[in-house]
Amino acid sequence: MKGLKFTRKQLCIPYLLFLLCFVALPLLVVIYYAFTNGDGQFTIKNFINFFTSPNTLGTLFYSFSIAIATTIVCLLLAYPIAYILARSKMKQKMVLVFMFVLPMWINFTLRITALKEILTLIEGNLAYYPFLNSIIGMTYDFLPFMILPMYTTLLKLDNSLLEAASDLGANSVQVFLKITLPLSVPGIISGVVMVFLPSMTNYVVLDMLYNSTYIMGSFIGSYFSAYDWHNGSMISLVLLAIIAIITLMTSKYTDENESRGGSLL
C-alpha cells in the first residue's frame, strides 16, 4: 500500500456504490414494477388487485395470525429462559446460554427436517393441524433469536435497583412488574421484531412441514414463476411497508447491534 494516496473517507466509496447498485436500485425497480403494467404504463391496478382480492387479503390475514401467535409463544417461552439464565449465579451459565443459541448456526432447513420427523412420529399426518404445526415450526426456528436480545438486556439490569425496591417494601411480584419488566422492554422489542417479521414471510417452514405455502412470502414466488413481476412487486412493496412501519415504531427502543444474534460471537 506504500505511496498510495487516498483519504480515509474515500474507503467507503466501493461500499456506497455497492449499496446504491444492489440495495437502492433494486428497491426502485420494485416500486416501478409495482405501479406499472406489462406495457410499462403507470397503473394502480396491482394495488387495487391486492386489496380487493380475497385470496391476497386472506393470505395477509393468515400470515399475520401466524406471526402474532408465533411471537407470543416465543415471548412466553423465551422470557423465562432469558430471565432465569440472566439472574442465575451459576458459574458456567454461559454454557447454557450458548446451548440455547447454538441451533441458530445450524442450517434451518436441516433443523426443520429433524422437527418434521419427530412431529410426524407423534401426530401422523401433519396437515391435520396446519396452524398448530406452523406455530411449532416457527417457534422451533426462531426461539434463539428471541432469547438472545432479552438475555443481553436482562443481564445489564442493575441489581441495586431491585434491592432498593424490596428494601422499600415491594414484594417480589411488584419488583418484577414495576422494575424488571419495564427495564427489559428494549430486549423484548428487539426480540419481537426479530421473530415477527421472519415468521410472516418464512414460507419454507410451512412448505417443509405439510407442503403448504399459504403465507405472504410464497405469494411473491408464485407470481414470480408465473412471470408476473408487477403483482409480485406489489406484494414485496406491501411487505416493505409493513417492515418499514414496524422498524420506525420500534427504532427508538432497539439496539441495532443486537440484530440477528450477532452480539454473542
Next chain:
Amino acid sequence: MKKFFSAIFIVIMLLFVYMPILILAFYSFTTSANIGSVHGFSLQNYITLIENEELRSMIIGTVLLALVSAVFSTVLGTLGAIGSFYSGKTTKGIVNSLNQVPVVNADVVTGFSVCIAMVIVCNVEKSTFIPLIVGHIVLSAPFVYLSVVPKLKQMDSSLYEAACDLGATPGQALTKIVFPQIMPGIVSGFAMAITLSLDDYFIASYTKPATFDTISTYVVNATRGSQTEIKTALWALSTVMFVAVIVVVVIMNLSSRKKEGAKNAEI
C-alpha cells in the same frame, strides 16, 4: 422450590431444542428409513454423504459460495465502515440507512428485488453465479458493517493521526494501526457472513443457477421427493453440521478466553 422449577423449565426447553436434532443423529447411524423403528447400526448414510456425487458437489458448492461471499462482504463492509465513520454527516447518514435496509428487510423481498433488478432488468444470466454471489453479499455485508462500527467507536482516534504525523502513509496507518484494533469486529463479521450464507434459502431460491443447489434449496427439494437414500443421508448431514457448529463455537470461545488471559497476564 423456585430454583427447582427453574431448573426443570430450562431442562424441558433444552429438550425441545435438542431432542429432534439428537434423535435424528441417533437414527442417522442406523439402517432405518423412518424414525421409530430401529434395525441395526450402519454408517451407510455417512458413506452416501461422501460418495454420492450430487450430495458432495452440493455441499462443496454451498461452502465455496459462503467463503467467496463472506470474503467480499468482509472487505466491502469493513472498508465501508471505516470510510463512513470518518465521513461527513450526509454520507454517513446515507450509508447507515442503506445498510439498514437488508438487515430489517425480509429475505424474500431482498432476493426478489435483487433478482428483478439484475436478472430481469439488466439481463445478467443466473448461470454466471453473479446474481447469487451479489445476493449473498447484500445479505451479509451489512452485518460486517454493523460489527465493525462499534470497534471503530472504541478506538482511540489520536493513534491514526499520530501514525500519520510520524510519517506513515494513510495505507500504512490503516494496516498497522486501524486494522489490528478493529480485528475482533472484522472476524465476528466474517463468521456471521459465513453463517448467514450457509443458512440462506430465500435469496438463493431467486438468484441461483437452475442446475446449482445450496444445502437449503437441496433439502427443501428433497423433502418433496421420495428418495429414502437421500433423505437419510441428509440426517447424516444434519449431524455433521451439528458437530461442526459445536466444534467451531468451542474453539472460538477457547481462543477468545486465551487472548483475555494473555491480556490479563500482560497487565
